[in-house]
Structures are given as C-alpha cells and as structure tokens.
Amino acid sequence: MSPLSVNDVLNIKEPANGVQMSISPNGKWLAFCIGGNIKSNSVGVSQVVEGNTQWVCNLETGESFPISKQAKSSWGGVWSPESETLAFFADINSKAQLWLWTPSNGSLELGSEIIVRPFFGYEKPIWTNDGLHIIVKSLPTEKIDDTDFSASLSFKNSISKSYNSKPRTFTTNTITTNEVNDNNTSWVNRYRADLTMVNISTGKYRILCKGFRPVGMAISNDGKYLAFTNCMGEEGLNTQQNVYELWVSTLEENSVTNLTKIERKVRMDYGWSFSWGLDNKTIFYTTNGPLSEGGLWSVNTRFPDSAKLEFNPEGIHMGREFDGPTPLKNGEIIMIVNGRLFTHSPSKVNKGKVFTLEDRDIVSVFPITNQSEKYVIVQTEEKFNAIYGFYKIYYETGESEKIFEEPKSHIPWFEGGSAYQKNQVHEIIPFFSQSQSSNEPPTLKVLDVSSKTIIVESALNEVNTNEFGTSQLITWKQGNRKLRGALLMPKNKKGKVPVVMRVYGGSMQSNNVRFFGLSSYAADNHHLFSTRDYAVFLPDLPMSRSNEPAEEISIAIENALNELVKHPQIDPERIGIIGHSFG
Incomplete structure (x- = not known):
C-alpha cells in the first residue's frame, strides 16, 4: 500500500466550508460548492473562499459538474426565483465578480463589472423577489486594508520583504463609548464593503450604503427591505464579545434609499442569528458570546431602539452562530437550544413548548x-x-x-x-x-x-477506499460524564502500532468519527498518518472555561490516555501528542 500524499488529499472533492447549497425553485438543479486549495491572488477573493469551485447537480440524472473551469475561485451560487439563472461569484477575470449561468444552454455571462468583496462563504448573492436585481457586497471606493484577502497589497509586499523587516501589529476594535475606533489594521475591516444592488438585465448598479462592515444580510418576505448587521468589533478589550449594529435599507428601485439604524448594540458571534418576521416589520434575533444573556429578542423596524427581550428562560442560553429564529405561520417562533426544539409565542408570556427526540440531538x-x-x-x-x-x-x-x-x-x-x-x-x-x-x-x-x-x-x-484505515469509537468516564474518542487504525497492520493523539481543549473531537480521515477539512485528513502505519486518536476534551485551562486539559488528556493504552493494538510506549491553539 502506498502512503497517501498531500496532493492526493488536496484533490479529494469535499464540500466547501460554510457555502450553503441552493435548489432551483423548479426542483431540477442543485448548486453546491467544493472546497479548494489553489492560490488565486485575485482582487476581492478572501482567503476563506480561495480555491473553492462552484458545482451544479442535475437532480433528474444525478450528473454533477463545475460550471466555471476558467476561474481559480468560484462560489456562492443562488438560483433566481424563476429557476432560469444561477448567480455566483468567480474570479474569471482575475477579480471577484458576479456571474450568471443558464442551465438551458450552459451559457456563462458577466452580471456586472463591479468587484465583489464577500468575506465568508455564506455571504452569497441575494436575489430580489422579482428576480430582476441582485444584492452583493462590493469593493469600497475608499482605500482599505485587504490583509485577509489574498490579492491585497500587504500580501504581495509580504512576499518580497526580508525576514528582518519590522513586524506589523494588529488590534481589535474596543467599544468603550458610542464611538468606534477606526483602526485600518483592525480585524473587523475584513468585512468592509459597500452594499450594492445590480440590475441583471443591464449590468448597472446602485450603491445602497457605504462605509459599513456588513456581515449578515436578509431580505424581508415582501421584498421591500434589506436587514444587515454591521460589525463594530469587540465590546471590550480581551472580552471576545463581538458587537453589531442592526440596520435596515429600503429596496425600491426608483426611489432614494433610506437607511435606518434599528439597534445599536447586538451581541452576536458572526452576525447571522436573526430573521424577519412574517409581518415584514419585526426582526427576531438571539444573542451569543461570552457577555450575552442568550435570549430571544424582537425589534420593530418602524421604531428604532425598541428591542425587547421576548424569551430568556433561566439557565438556558439560546444563542446560535449561523442560524436565526424561524417564524411560523401560527405566530410562534421556533429555535434550537442545546439539542432540543423550542417554540415561543410572542403573544403569550412564557407560553412555549419544548420538543425532544429520544437519544438524539436536534442539530438544525x-x-x-x-x-x-x-x-x-x-x-x-x-x-x-x-x-x-x-x-x-x-x-x-x-x-x-x-x-x-x-x-x-x-x-x-x-x-x-x-x-x-x-x-x-x-x-x-x-x-x-x-x-x-x-x-x-x-x-x-x-x-x-x-x-x-x-x-x-x-x-x-x-x-480506492481499500487503501485507507478505518475508525472506531472508544469510551471512558470522567467523573459522572461518559466521554468518547475517535480512533483511526491503519489498514492490515499486524502487531502494536504507534499512535498520534491530537488534542484541542473544549472540543468533542469524537464527533469526527464518521468523517473521511476524521476531519471535515482536507488539510486535517488523518489518513496522511494511517497510510504510514500510525493510528490517530481524537479524544473528547471538555472544558468549563475556568481560569485554569491548562490544568483542565491535562486532566482530560490523562483520562483519555488511560483508556487508549488499554486497546490491544496500541503501543503504549509510542504515543505522540500534537495540538495547536487550545491544544
């Protein structure tokens, strides 16, 4: 058996992280994104999506194929309301732009000359309800620091600088008053972009707003308004609590755009945990982060700064990172909390329901x-x-x-x-x-x-799957808690084998037991070890986030090791431990 090479791993087609699928309204086509590893060095392509490839699948035949082989990076495909066009981002012209693909004839055309600038993969093109316009994050007209984008000036200069050049320093925004420190080397400026609405029939565009750091975006159900979060940075030094403003923009084509700041200080992780109510005037959101109370909030967009705490049961934190509360037709709001489904009725004080599935967590x-x-x-x-x-x-x-x-x-x-x-x-x-x-x-x-x-x-x-090792679960107890570890064993190896133990404090790594190579990321595919006759062990290492994280991690590692060495095929004299960050 030949060992798996790095190139072999990088050529495995796996779903791109955070780029959501899109099904055409007629149900004939699926758009999805494959993760990549190619350096594109294209303007407007962030390092998060660099090398991704936009694919489609014919849901009637099962045939899947990429639609923009000319691009080094393509992603974010979303179908139009009438199913005739897929809008997506690609750097075919060495800059990130909006492109349109038509399945009926396979044609590919440029949607607009503007350079787009989304940061995360889930910041996708947004179709207006009439299918005539698309809203995108575009490159600002003012000078910006593009540290997190591969084609930035700082990236190119860093290649030519000698190792003796002075180090650069980066700081986070710290909100101490209503003012925000406008530091151009702050990490939040990776979100800097204009919000722009493109007319897809003419390619002309209208800038809805400038000077923001927009992240989460959602159109109201009636298509008249766009809500977005504006990242303000950390609430305080070393708090790791991100704070956002909530804004609403009108979308009428032939009128002046009206911008309204709905809420000034919303604690979220990534700015996506909000959604429009069915009345098109209420926005529901949950808060998340170390300083948040984790409750369900609502705000009436007609009355700025009117947010009220709808639901915050004692001892339950309802914060989510990427998905907001879901309004139901019966007037209730549905959310996922700690593996359970909660509903809350805004018209009835604390009158909600909890749904559980026996022995199962509800993930989404x-x-x-x-x-x-x-x-x-x-x-x-x-x-x-x-x-x-x-x-x-x-x-x-x-x-x-x-x-x-x-x-x-x-x-x-x-x-x-x-x-x-x-x-x-x-x-x-x-x-x-x-x-x-x-x-x-x-x-x-x-x-x-x-x-x-x-x-x-x-x-x-x-x-050829016969080349790879196979995974299994091993379990142990830490106090009154039952924990697991994912163990990847090499193929057909006789005798005891050495093992690489990977640690990360606070991570329940055993959840990776069903992923190819014990990872959802190609860069961490552990078959690089298994095909070289090493076992790989990923134990659960829960943490309470106390003031003694090193002690907590050490105790958890020792408990996991004590169970690992009981395995009959593991050599207890040859165990290596690797990790980074909280590992």
Whole structure:
C-alpha cells in the first residue's frame, strides 16, 4: 500500500466550508460548492473562499459538474426565483465578480463589472423577489486594508520583504463609548464593503450604503427591505464579545434609499442569528458570546431602539452562530437550544413548548419553504453511536416522524452540507453523506421525503477506499460524564502500532468519527498518518472555561490516555501528542 500524499488529499472533492447549497425553485438543479486549495491572488477573493469551485447537480440524472473551469475561485451560487439563472461569484477575470449561468444552454455571462468583496462563504448573492436585481457586497471606493484577502497589497509586499523587516501589529476594535475606533489594521475591516444592488438585465448598479462592515444580510418576505448587521468589533478589550449594529435599507428601485439604524448594540458571534418576521416589520434575533444573556429578542423596524427581550428562560442560553429564529405561520417562533426544539409565542408570556427526540440531538432546523405545512424538517445526531438523520417534527402536536438515518456524518445546512425544498412536485433533501468508517470521501445524495428513500446518488470522487484505515469509537468516564474518542487504525497492520493523539481543549473531537480521515477539512485528513502505519486518536476534551485551562486539559488528556493504552493494538510506549491553539 502506498502512503497517501498531500496532493492526493488536496484533490479529494469535499464540500466547501460554510457555502450553503441552493435548489432551483423548479426542483431540477442543485448548486453546491467544493472546497479548494489553489492560490488565486485575485482582487476581492478572501482567503476563506480561495480555491473553492462552484458545482451544479442535475437532480433528474444525478450528473454533477463545475460550471466555471476558467476561474481559480468560484462560489456562492443562488438560483433566481424563476429557476432560469444561477448567480455566483468567480474570479474569471482575475477579480471577484458576479456571474450568471443558464442551465438551458450552459451559457456563462458577466452580471456586472463591479468587484465583489464577500468575506465568508455564506455571504452569497441575494436575489430580489422579482428576480430582476441582485444584492452583493462590493469593493469600497475608499482605500482599505485587504490583509485577509489574498490579492491585497500587504500580501504581495509580504512576499518580497526580508525576514528582518519590522513586524506589523494588529488590534481589535474596543467599544468603550458610542464611538468606534477606526483602526485600518483592525480585524473587523475584513468585512468592509459597500452594499450594492445590480440590475441583471443591464449590468448597472446602485450603491445602497457605504462605509459599513456588513456581515449578515436578509431580505424581508415582501421584498421591500434589506436587514444587515454591521460589525463594530469587540465590546471590550480581551472580552471576545463581538458587537453589531442592526440596520435596515429600503429596496425600491426608483426611489432614494433610506437607511435606518434599528439597534445599536447586538451581541452576536458572526452576525447571522436573526430573521424577519412574517409581518415584514419585526426582526427576531438571539444573542451569543461570552457577555450575552442568550435570549430571544424582537425589534420593530418602524421604531428604532425598541428591542425587547421576548424569551430568556433561566439557565438556558439560546444563542446560535449561523442560524436565526424561524417564524411560523401560527405566530410562534421556533429555535434550537442545546439539542432540543423550542417554540415561543410572542403573544403569550412564557407560553412555549419544548420538543425532544429520544437519544438524539436536534442539530438544525431547515428554513421553512412552505408555510402552509404543520411540521418542520430537522437534522439529528445520535451522538453516542454517531448516527445521523432527518426527522419531521409536527410543532402543533409535538409528534415526530423519522425520515432517514445512517451511520455516516451529515453537515448542517447552514454550513453547506444539506438543503431542503418542498414544491408541487416533490419534497427533497439533498445532502453530503460522509463515511461510516472514515475511509470513504463524501458522496452527494438526494433523499425523497415522502418515500423516505435515496433517489439520487452522485459520487464526486474516484478513490480506492481499500487503501485507507478505518475508525472506531472508544469510551471512558470522567467523573459522572461518559466521554468518547475517535480512533483511526491503519489498514492490515499486524502487531502494536504507534499512535498520534491530537488534542484541542473544549472540543468533542469524537464527533469526527464518521468523517473521511476524521476531519471535515482536507488539510486535517488523518489518513496522511494511517497510510504510514500510525493510528490517530481524537479524544473528547471538555472544558468549563475556568481560569485554569491548562490544568483542565491535562486532566482530560490523562483520562483519555488511560483508556487508549488499554486497546490491544496500541503501543503504549509510542504515543505522540500534537495540538495547536487550545491544544
């Protein structure tokens, strides 16, 4: 057996981190993004999405293919309301721009000459409801520091500078008053962009606002308003608490854009945990971060600074990073909290419901595409045996119904691993299915909800899986807590083997047991070790985030090691430990 090379790993096609899927409204096409490793050095391409490739899958035939081979980086595909056009970002002209792909004839055309500047993969093009315009983050006209973008001046200069050059310093914004320190080397300036609305028939554009650091964005259900969060930096020095402003912009094409600051200080991690109410005037959000109370808030966009705490049960933190509360047609709000589903009725004080699934955590709830239904579709995980699946939960009766489960990892929809659609023809869930024993790369599958069967399966990789080792779970107890570790063993190795133990304080690493190479990231594929006759061990290392993290990590590592050395194939005299950051 030949050892796996770095190039082999980098050529494995895996879903790009954080670039969400998009299903065409007619249900014929799926847009998804494959992660990459190519340095593009293109203006407007951030290091987060660099090298990604935009793909589509014909949901009738299962054929999958990239649509912009000319680009070094392409990502963010979103279908138009009428299903005829896919809008996405690509650097075909060595700069990030908006491109349009038409499935009927395979044509590819430039949507606008402007340079776009999204930072994260989930900052995608936003279609207006009429399908005539697209809202994007674009390169500001004023001078900016592009430290986090591969084509930045600082990046190019760093290559030519000698090692004796003076080090640069970077600081975080610290909010001590209502004023914000405008430090051009601050990390928050990676979000600096104009919000621009492009007319796709003419390519002309209108700047909605300048001078902001927009992150999360969402159009109201009636299509008249755009809400966005503006990142202000850290609330205080060394707090690690990010703070955002909440703004609303009007979208009428032939009128002056009106901007309104709705809320001045919202504690969130990434600025995405908000959503529009069905009344098109209320925004619901949850707070998150070390200084947040983790409650459900609402704000009436007609009355700025009117935010009120809707729901904050004692001892429960409802903060989320990437998905906001979901408004239901019956007037309730649905959220995921600690693996359970919560509903709250704003019209009834503390009158909510809690839904649980026996032995399963609810990982995510799909955005509802048909508000006439009485149920939501959720992604689930049975953690102890690493079983992943999809369930229906009827939010008025509390009943649940299993749709599909398998011992293979699924990635939440908001991280780019799945999507959901119900139309007049079908109800489907496309998703990436990972490996049962960590020895198979991801496969794209399409689940039919009504028949509860896989109707499409698209293999993206041609890999000889016989070359790779297989994973297993081992368990132990730490106090009254049952913990696990993911162990990857080399293939057909006789006798005791050396092991590389990877540590990261606070991480439940055993959740990676069903991922190819024990990781959802190509750079961390542990088959680089297993194909060289090393075992790899990823233990759970829970932390309470006390003032003694080193002591906590040391105790957790010792408990995990004590269990590891009991394994009959592990050589207790040859154990190496690696880690970074909290490891």
